[in-house]
Amino acid sequence: MRNKPIANVNADLLKERKNCSFDIEELTNLIDGGKNQTARRREIENMLLKNMPFDIIPEECLSAKEKYENAVRKSVALNKIGVELVSQVTKAKELSDLTLTLRRVSDAYFREVTPFLLHLGMFIPTILGQCSDEQVAHWLPLAMQLKIIGTYAQTELGHGTFIRGLETTATYDERTEEFVLNSPTLSSSKWWAGGLGKTANHCIVVAQLYTKGECYGTHPFIVQIRDMDTHMPLKGLKVGEIGPRLGFQTADNGFLVFDNFRIPRDSLMMKHAKVLKDGTYVKIARHSKLTYGTMIFVRVLLVSEMAFNLSKAVTIAVRYSAVRRQSELKPNEPEPQVLDYLTQQHKLFISISTVYAFQFTSNWLMKTYHTVQANMKHGNTDALPELHALSSCLKAICTSDCSAAIEQCRFACGGHGYMISSNLPSLYAFTTATRTYEGDYTVLLLQTARFLVKTWEQVELGNAVTPMVAYLARHQNREAWDESPEGIIRAFEAIAAGVYQTESVRSVSFGQSDAIKDVMKQLSDLYLLYWSLERTGDLLTTLKSTLGSYDGRVYERLMEEALKSPLNQEPVNESFHNEPEPQVMDFVSQQHKLFIGIASYYSYSMTALWLWDILTKVTSELGVGKTDRLPESHGRAVFMSVFNSEMEKSVSSLSAPLQAVLRQLVELYLYYWTLEKRGDLLLVLQSTLGSYDGRVYERLMEEALKNPPNKEPVNESFHKYLKPFIQGKL
Numbered sequence: 023m024r025n026k027p028i029a030n031v032n033a034d035l036l037k038e039r040k041n042c043s044f045d046i047e048e049l050t051n052l053i054d055g056g057k058n059q060t061a062r063r064r065e066i067e068n069m070l071l072k073n074m075p076f077d078i079i080p081e082e083c084l085s086a087k088e089k090y091e092n093a094v095r096k097s098v099a100l101n102k103i104g105v106e107l108v109s110q111v112t113k114a115k116e117l118s119d120l121t122l123t124l125r126r127v128s129d130a131y132f133r134e135v136t137p138f139l140l141h142l143g144m145f146i147p148t149i150l151g152q153c154s155d156e157q158v159a160h161w162l163p164l165a166m167q168l169k170i171i172g173t174y175a176q177t178e179l180g181h182g183t184f185i186r187g188l189e190t191t192a193t194y195d196e197r198t199e200e201f202v203l204n205s206p207t208l209s210s211s212k213w214w215a216g217g218l219g220k221t222a223n224h225c226i227v228v229a230q231l232y233t234k235g236e237c238y239g240t241h242p243f244i245v246q247i248r249d250m251d252t253h254m255p256l257k258g259l260k261v262g263e264i265g266p267r268l269g270f271q272t273a274d275n276g277f278l279v280f281d282n283f284r285i286p287r288d289s290l291m292m293k294h295a296k297v298l299k300d301g302t303y304v305k306i307a308r309h310s311k312l313t314y315g316t317m318i319f320v321r322v323l324l325v326s327e328m329a330f331n332l333s334k335a336v337t338i339a340v341r342y343s344a345v346r347r348q349s350e351l352k353p354n355e356p357e358p359q360v361l362d363y364l365t366q367q368h369k370l371f372i373s374i375s376t377v378y379a380f381q382f383t384s385n386w387l388m389k390t391y392h393t394v395q396a397n398m399k400h401g402n403t404d405a406l407p408e409l410h411a412l413s414s415c416l417k418a419i420c421t422s423d424c425s426a427a428i429e430q431c432r433f434a435c436g437g438h439g440y441m442i443s444s445n446l447p448s449l450y451a452f453t454t455a456t457r458t459y460e461g462d463y464t465v466l467l468l469q470t471a472r473f474l475v476k477t478w479e480q481v482e483l484g485n486a487v488t489p490m491v492a493y494l495a496r497h498q499n500r501e502a503w504d505e506s507p508e509g510i511i512r513a514f515e516a517i518a519a520g521v522y523q524t525e526s527v528r529s530v531s532f533g534q535s536d537a538i539k540d541v542m543k544q545l546s547d548l549y550l551l552y553w554s555l556e557r558t559g560d561l562l563t564t565l566k567s568t569l570g571s572y573d574g575r576v577y578e579r580l581m582e583e584a585l586k587s588p589l590n591q592e593p594v595n596e597s598f599h600n601e602p603e604p605q606v607m608d609f610v611s612q613q614h615k616l617f618i619g620i621a622s623y624y625s626y627s628m629t630a631l632w633l634w635d636i637l638t639k640v641t642s643e644l645g646v647g648k649t650d651r652l653p654e655s656h657g658r659a660v661f662m663s664v665f666n667s668e669m670e671k672s673v674s675s676l677s678a679p680l681q682a683v684l685r686q687l688v689e690l691y692l693y694y695w696t697l698e699k700r701g702d703l704l705l706v707l708q709s710t711l712g713s714y715d716g717r718v719y720e721r722l723m724e725e726a727l728k729n730p731p732n733k734e735p736v737n738e739s740f741h742k743y744l745k746p747f748i749q750g751k752l
C-alpha cells in the first residue's frame with residue numbers, strides 16, 4: 023500500500039529519494055520495532071483513514087469556540103475507534119503498541135492537541151500508579167472505555183514547581199466519612215489542568231491531607247466535578263477555562279476552586295497511603311515520593327514525544343528544502359535546491375541525528391522505567407532515585423533541544439515556514455510548552471544535579487555506584503570533572519550521547535543491512551561531534567573546583583570554602599525567626615534568565631541610535647548586498663562595542679548609583695554573550711505577569727473569567743458529541 027507510486031510527485035523529491043543509499047522500508051521496520059509492528063501500524067492507520075472525519079475548514083481559520091468544538095468532535099470519533107480496538111487486545115505489550123500507534127496517528131487529525139490528552143496521558147496512568155487494587159478495578163474500566171473523562175489538577179495559581187507548597191486542603195471529617203476540599207486562598211486555585219475547562223467530568227486533585235488535626239502532605243484524590251447527565255459543575259466548586267495560550271489552544275486548560283466540597287473517603291487514591299474510617303492515617307509506601315510517580319512516567323513518555331515531534335518537523339523541512347530552489351550561483355544555470363547548501367544541511371542534519379538520539383534513548387529509558395517498576399512491585403525502591411534523576415535530565419534536555427531544533431527547521435523553510443499551514447509554528451508551540459510542564463527545565467536539571475552530588479559523595483567514600491554514574495569514579499582526581507551545574511549537565515548529556523551510541527549500535531547490529539548500519543553510524547557520529555563542538559568553549563574552563571583539585575585535598579577544601587560562606591559568619595540567620603518563601607527572582611538561575619534581557623534592551627537601543635546615524639554611510643560605502651551577510655559573531659561584536667562606547671558617553675552626566683547600574687548592564691551583556699548565543703527581548707509588556715503592581719494572580723483570574731468559553735456553563739459540543747459518546751449512543 024505504502025509503496026504504490028503516487029502521481030505528480032515533484033521531480034526533485036523523486037530524484038532525492040532515488041539517491042537514497044538504503045532500503046526505506048528496512049529503516050521503517052527498525053523504527054517501528056519490527057516488520058509485524060509496521061504492518062499492524064499501517065492496518066490501524068488505514069482503518070482510521072477510512073473512518074475519521076477530516077477538517078473541511080482548516081483548524082486555524084476557526085474561532086476559539088469552533089476550534090474547541092471541532093476538537094471534541096474529532097476526539098470522540100477517534101476514541102470511539104480506539105476504545106473498540108483496545109477492547110480486542112489481550113496482551114500488555116500489544117496494548118502499549120496500540121496506544122502508541124493511536125497517539126501517533128491522532129496527530130494526523132489535530133494540528134492542536136485533543137482535549138482528551140490529559141485523560142490518556144495522566145488520568146489513566148495515575149489510576150494505575152496511585153490507586154489500590156480495589157480502586158483500579160472500579161475506575162480503570164470506566165476510564166479505559168471513556169465512560170468518564172478525567173484530568174490531572176496539581177498545579178495552582180501560586181505553585182507548580184514546589185509541590186509541597188500546594189495550598190488546596192482535603193480535611194477528613196470522620197463523622198460523615200468524607201474529605202472536605204477547600205481552596206483557602208486565591209493562589210490555591212487549581213490552574214492549568216488540560217481538559218478541565220470544559221470537557222472533563224472527573225479530576226485527580228492533589229491536595230494537602232489533614233486528618234485528626236495533622237497535615238500529612240500532598241496526596242492525590244479522584245473527584246467528580248461535573249454532573250454526568252447535564253455536565254453542569256457540581257455545587258461547591260467553580261470551574262472554567264484559563265484563557266488563550268501560545269499553544270494547547272484546544273486542550274481547554276482550566277481552573278478549579280473548591281468551597282467546602284465534600285467527597286467520599288475512598289476518593290483518596292490509596293495505593294501508597296490510606297485513611298481509615300476513624301481518621302487514622304496509614305502510610306503504605308516504602309518511598310516518600312511514590313505519589314510523584316505519574317510525573318516520572320510522563321517525563322519518560324516525553325522523550326519519545328520529542329523524537330516524534332522533531333521527526334515531523336525535520337521531515338517537513340527536508341522535503342521542502344529538496345523542492346525549494348533559491349539564488350543564482352552560476353549565470354544561466356538553474357538555481358540550486360536549497361538542500362544543497364552546506365549551511366542548510368547544517369541546520370537540518372543535526373535535527374535528523376537528534377531524532378534518532380531521542381528515539382533510541384527513549385526506548386532504553388522506557389525499558390529502564392519498566393524494570394524499576396517491576397522491582398518496586400516487589401518492594402525494592404533502590405533504583406528510584408536514579409530513575410528520577412535520569413528521567414528529569416533527559417526530559418529537560420530533550421524538550422529544550424527539540425523546540426530549539428524545530429525553530430531551526432522553521433528557519434530552514436524561510437518565510438513559508440512561518441505559515442500556520444506549514445505546521446511548524448504549531449509544532450513549536452506544542453514542544454516549547456513541554457520544556458515547562460511536567461517539571462520546569464532548570465528545576466529538573468537541579469534535581470539531577472542533587473543526585474549527582476550525592477553520588478559523587480559515595481564515590482569519594484569508595485562506595486559502589488550504579489553503572490550509569492560509574493564514570494564519576496573514572497574521573498576521580500582527574501581534571502575532567504567539573505562540579506558546576508553546567509559541568510554536571512554536560513556529563514549527563516554525555517551519558518545521553520553514550521546511550522544513543524550503544525543503543526543505536528545494538529539495534530542495528532543484527533538483521534539490518536550494511537547500508538542502514540552506515541547511515542545510523544553517520545547519524546550517531548554527527549550527534550556526538552555536533553555536541554562536542556557546541557561545547558568546545560566549556561571544555562576550556564579552568565576548574566575552580568574543591569572536588570577536582572590536583573592534590574586531592576577534597577574534604578579540606580570543601581571545609582575551607584564552607585567556612586568562607588557569608589551564611590557562616592553569623593551563628594543564627596534571621597530566617598530562623600521568620601523564613602519567607604523565596605521569590606523565584608532570588609534564584610540565581612532565574613536572574614540569569616532575566617537580567618540579560620534588561621542588558622540586551624539597553625544594548626539594542628544604543629546600537630539602534632548609532633546604526634541610524636551610520637546607515638546611509640555604510641550602505642553607500644559597502645553596498646547593501648555585502649552588509650546583509652555579516653556573520654553572527656560580527657553582528658554581536660558590533661552590539662557589544664557600540665553598547666560599551668555609547669553607554670559610556672551617555673552615562674557621564676548621570677548620578678553615580680545609576681552610572682554603576684548601567685555599567686553593570688554593559689558588563690553583563692558582554693559577559694553573557696561570550697558564554698551564550700541566544701537572548702530574548704520583550705519590548706511591549708501587555709502582560710498579566712509583568713504588571714507594575716505585581717497583582718499577578720488577580721489579573722490571571724480576571725482574564726480567565728473574561729474568556730468567552732466561560733460565558734456558558736456547558737458547551738454545546740457536550741450535548742452533540744460528548745454525552746452520546748459517554749453513554750454509548752453515538
Ligand SMILES: CCCCCCCCCCCCCCCC(=O)SCCNC(=O)CCNC(=O)[C@H](O)C(C)(C)COP(=O)(O)OP(=O)(O)OC[C@H]1O[C@@H](n2cnc3c(N)ncnc32)[C@H](O)[C@@H]1OP(=O)(O)O
Nearest residue numbers: 121125142143176182183184185311314317410459460461
Ligand atoms: C500513551 C498515549 C498517551 C499520550 C501521551 C502524550 C504525552 C503526555 C502528555 C501529557 C501532557 C501533560 C501536560 C502537563 C501536565 C503537568 O504539567 S502536571 C504537573 C507537573 N508538575 C511538575 O512536574 C512539578 C515539578 N516539581 C516536582 O517534581 C517536585 O516538586 C520537585 C521539583 C522534584 C521537588 O520536590 P520536593 O518534594 O520539594 O523534593 P526535594 O525536597 O527537592 O527532594 C526531596 C527528595 O525527593 C527526591 N525526589 C523528588 N522528586 C522525586 C520523584 N519524582 N521520584 C523520586 N524521588 C524524588 C529528590 O531527589 C530528593 O531526594 P534526596 O536528595 O533527598 O535523596
Ligand SMILES: Cc1cc2nc3c(=O)[nH]c(=O)nc-3n(C[C@H](O)[C@H](O)[C@H](O)COP(=O)(O)OP(=O)(O)OC[C@H]3O[C@@H](n4cnc5c(N)ncnc54)[C@H](O)[C@@H]3O)c2cc1C
Nearest residue numbers: 175176177181182183214215216455459460461464606609
Ligand atoms: C501547556 C501547559 C499545560 C499544563 N498542564 C498541566 C496539567 O494538566 N496539570 C497540572 O497540574 N499542571 C499543568 N501545567 C503546569 C506545569 O506543570 C507547571 O507550569 C510547571 O510545572 C512549572 O511550574 P510553575 O508554573 O510553578 O513555574 P515556576 O516554578 O513558578 O517557574 C518560574 C521560574 O522560576 C524558576 N524556579 C522555580 N523554582 C526554582 C528553584 N527551586 N530553583 C531555581 N529556579 C527555580 C523556574 O526555572 C522558572 O524559570 C501545565 C503547564 C503548561 C504550560
